[in-house]
Amino acid sequence: MTLLEQYRLLLALAIGVVGSVFCLYSLARAIGLTRQEPGKDVPASSGALSRDPVWGRYHARYYGYGLLFLAFDMEMAFMYPWAVVYKEVGLVALLDMGVFLAILFLGLLYGWSQGAFRRQ
């Protein structure tokens, strides 16, 4: 298979899955429709009928991790091509990546020392 044929197959697979889910939905519709009743459509909150919208400014306590993750995550963009040729290149590759990771690790250590690794 060429590359494009593979992607087409994957795309077709995804579309097929979506299609079969829709078939399932229409089957369920054929069995019956949802009856509109008071209270039924309010998000369940354990016996209390809380109607207030909750879409507010949410305090994500992990933003310290989040910031470091955004940066640190990029490391793997370089790591995969590196890993593939690692055996071929040998020691130089190890040293290269060692330096790269050591630099990034410094960043992690700095973040840790500044208290980024905690619930804010």
Add this chain to the structure above:
Amino acid sequence: MSFDSAINITGARQKRPSVLQKLVSRALARNLGCLIVPGPEIALAHGLDVTAAGMRTSTTPRDASVLMIVGELSEKMGDAVAVLYAQMPRPRAILIVGGQTPSTLPGADISAGLSQKGLTEAVVRLQRAFADGAFVASPEAFDADVLHAKIEYVCPMHPEIVEDEPGSCPKCGMDLVAREAGESTPDHDHEHQHHGHKHDHEHEHEHCHDQDHKGHHEHHHGHDHEHSNEHQQEHAHENAAAEYTCPMHPEIVRDEPGSCPKCGMDLVAREDAEDEGASEEGSGHGHNHQHSESDHHSEHEHSGHDHGEHDHGGHKHGGHDHGASGFMSMIEVTKDLPRSADGLQMDWLEVPFGPVFPGLPGGLKLTLTLDGDGVTEGQATSLAGMTIEVEEGEESEEIDVETFIDHLATAMPLAPVSYRLLACLAIEQAAGLNDDQATTQARNGGLERERIASHLGWLAQLGRQLGFAWLTQRASTLQLQVREANRYRLAELEPALRTLGTRLGRTPLLKSRLKDIGELSSEFSDLRGPLARAASEGGDAWARLWQRLAEITASLDLIKASSEPALPSLRDIGDLSGTGEVTVDTPRGEARLSLKLERGKVKSYKLDTPCSHHIDLVPKLVEGQELGDALLAVGSLDLSPWEVIS
């Protein structure tokens, strides 16, 4: 067993011609998920094993098809049950085990006695009902008062004015604005409830409209050199400036009319008292480069209505700065909000946990104010607790002693033996009877057995809270076995009970999960029972777990040393009079009962239970905790909402 010829379920679905329906009905019958109200721990305390009866337990109404009500429900729980039932997808049915149907629900589909046998039979009938009647031609509609938003009308300036009808405020003459009645006014007249939904739509409509107005306003404020006449106009407008605030969210303050970003309600005018500094901040040169792109809009389009409100609102003339920049100022939204520990001001949410929440004892309503997934404050109330009139006046009715004992025991479904014993002891003391060695031993045996069962119930609840399925299964099985075991059987179960402790000690993650959660040092005076005893050893949830496990072992030893456990029954007391005050160490701590006996009848009594005190610890325990930790801290108190006396 005989079946009624045709059982229909009240929550059936509308029938549509479909070949699949027969098959689907069968599948539904075989896959009954039941939501237990008030909670699975009550079912276990009554010795009901739902899984063995052939249903699966669901933790949310969304995944349940049977609403199973165990025992009597209080009035407040009736409302909660109606909400839960409404939120279950059809087909759904109601199963009542040992109680009455709450008035908020349609009649029970199946009722059963409070026994495993009754439950099993009921489930068989339910399955049949689902197989036959999951789809009917015209299903009953379900509706209850509690499901409707009540609209009330308040004066934005005088919050104490609350009317049922639209109109104007008797104090200031402003138009009253509509709002959904909150939980703060539960006894509010239901007159307008049926307009609830319609009203919402109207609102939405208005609100779109208002957006337009806001848009035009925006253009007004652009400092655009091409439109110098607009500039003048702006000044004219500013002189008439007032603050606009949302009647429901006082933290929303705007310089222009519009709608509340949180609820979409119209903002109402109010006198701006102290926003000088803040709007100074928000103003300035920011809008200098705000080019007006609105030539095609009529610049004079703002509604007379808005101006009308200004006049009513009583604005402050002059001295107002250029505060109204073109867009809504975020600074103004956030400036009055409380800050979290890290200095960010986010929206706080008030979220109900309970009364039927899988991680908390049923009947306990915990309302947490959440900042992200952290708790800033919390409040616990019991919706199931008994209410005792404490007045000791002459007019209070005399209660027959046996009735009194039964009443007390059934009112506390999580510890019936303890309270039965408490009542017996108090009455006997009032009657002046002396202790009798054999009876005391048997009674103590019963009490200790209940302690074991109760602690096992708590362990199962802990497992539910922690998603620790093994613990829940193991502890529930053991609880069901211990509940009515005799000495011989208890001796058989002893190795299993001890193993449970060792297994828990070896479970990874458990210690890190429980350590330092819900710390209560011994300086709290209100602590009783396991809480007080654990306070000396760290006083966190981890210490409480081990305290309860140690008590299970200790109780086993006590039972071994005493005689056969028995249900306490009252000895013959005759027609004596007197007063008695006794304390019994129930599984949750010392309960105290003092009563006055007159001619063999209970004249008046006073009950003091551990949970009434423990529930007051909740706000302190949850404050500043992560959500899961806060719930765990509340759970580790082992509150029984029934034993909270108000």
Add this chain to the structure above:
Amino acid sequence: MTVASVLLALLGSTWLLAVIEGWMTTGRLSPAAPLFSGLAHLGRESILPRSPDRVFFEAAPVLLLVVGVLGMAVLPLAPDLIIADLGTGALFINAALAYVLVAVIMAGWGPDGAYAMIGGWRFLGQLIAYSMLIVMPITAVAMRAESLLNTAIVGSQAGLWNIVYQPLGFVLFFIAAMALAFRAPFDLPTAEGELGGGVDAEYTGVRLAVLRLARLTLVVTLASATTVFYLGGWHGPLLPPWAWSLVKTLAVAVSMLLVGHYLPRIREADLMRWCWILGIPLALVNIIVVGLLILVVP
């Protein structure tokens, strides 16, 4: 043909997993239970919450299912039993599984309910914790195989499985995979005791059925990935290759369920701290150890 067999294997494994899950919760082993449960879900109403973000609400279960299937599509069951043997297969499965997060956030935000929303945002924190532990162990695997082709990765384990060659990587990957599938003890976004169902809470009827199916599919996919990366894929004596793949996949999937059964839920703060303070350094150590091994042992 290949597509059909792989999908059949996926469906079969999911079904077996559902049976075992039912066995663990009810104590009854009934092979027909998943079928009846699915039919029952079809028969129940599927409720739409009032004024939700409907696009998100509808898309989330479907996206989760698509992601699970696409992940499975790049994993080989036998040398030639693979739907698409992508040149970057090991990376592709990562990319597909990243959308689990997107689906969970959608499911959390969609219904405008407090429990669901908190669950959705919690899972983002969980991703920040586990994500590096998925990526970095796979790098070490790719180092040994000198390729990102999943078939080449299995091929590189002909002599010695990676679980022996790099046990540290296996442990980290297994834990991270469980966190990705948000099964207990990492079920923070759907915690019943803490969030009353969380992101699952608003789904009913047929949507719930799709969601449950998707979640089980996800477990199978991750188990299959573990098999491919660490357990030597189709390698094994006697049985045909595809059978070995299936047996190993099922064993890993069941062990994921079992581990969850015997552990309490982890705290989110602990999960994040341990993953970053312990997990990432360990993953780096794993890479360096594997690197040295590759250089030293020919």
Add this chain to the structure above:
Amino acid sequence: MTAVLIVALVTGAILFGIGVYGALSQTNLVMIMMGVELMLAGAMVNLVAFWRFLHPEAYSGQMFVLVVMTVMALEMAVGFGVAIARFRVKGSVEMEEAEDLKG
């Protein structure tokens, strides 16, 4: 053959244009960053198209895309850092309210 290149370049140009519009028109720091992300995405499309259709043998083209991706991530990390700091001090990340940042 060049048809694909043209299609890709046009797409990249339009994405870039949308990004420019977003970055200029939004008042919120985070939204401005979204505009920048879109601009970078447009640039990446162009880079990949150039690599694929003009110089498939020069892998520095791919390397360039990697660097752009890194820049995207880092821009977000620093941008969010600034946003948090700003929000903490002033309670807002609206750029119109950010006089002190303009200097």
Add this chain to the structure above:
Amino acid sequence: MYAQAFFVAVFGLAAIGFGVVVFRTSSMVRSALALLFSQTAVGCMFLAMQTEFLGVLQIMMMATEMSIMAIFMVMFMMDPGGLGGMDMSHQKRFSIGAGVSAAVVAIAVALLSDWGPAAKQVVDAEAQTRALGMELLGRSMMIFETAGITILTAMIAATAVAIPVQNLASKRAKEASE
């Protein structure tokens, strides 16, 4: 080859469509996820252009990064749910003008330039990744290491700016003020 052009165009349209949604919806999470899917479509375009490693990388990185963007949007926007439907933009005309002219200029360059003959074939994904790896360790090694330094700088900058200092001195000052 028409198929290739077709798929590039389809995903290009998807990227543009989602890109437009980013600035047209008032719900912030929608906006962030629209950007996510726009970037995903860009990744799919890469795939359609047979640049597999970069495409898959783009699809993966953007899923996590844009989701993190979503939470920051929710944290800092006044009305993340978009319930009020407010307009958070300014200088619309100028921006539209700038955006359109930028796009037009770029399109004009794309259409008017002579790009010369296009390469017919590329090597398969496996070889591409390998070649990229060799590039990384060969000619572009300094770029790679510089990227490391840049990432470090960004990490330090982001942490230093965003994380509140909680050393002893500030804690004491806080206590004193209370």
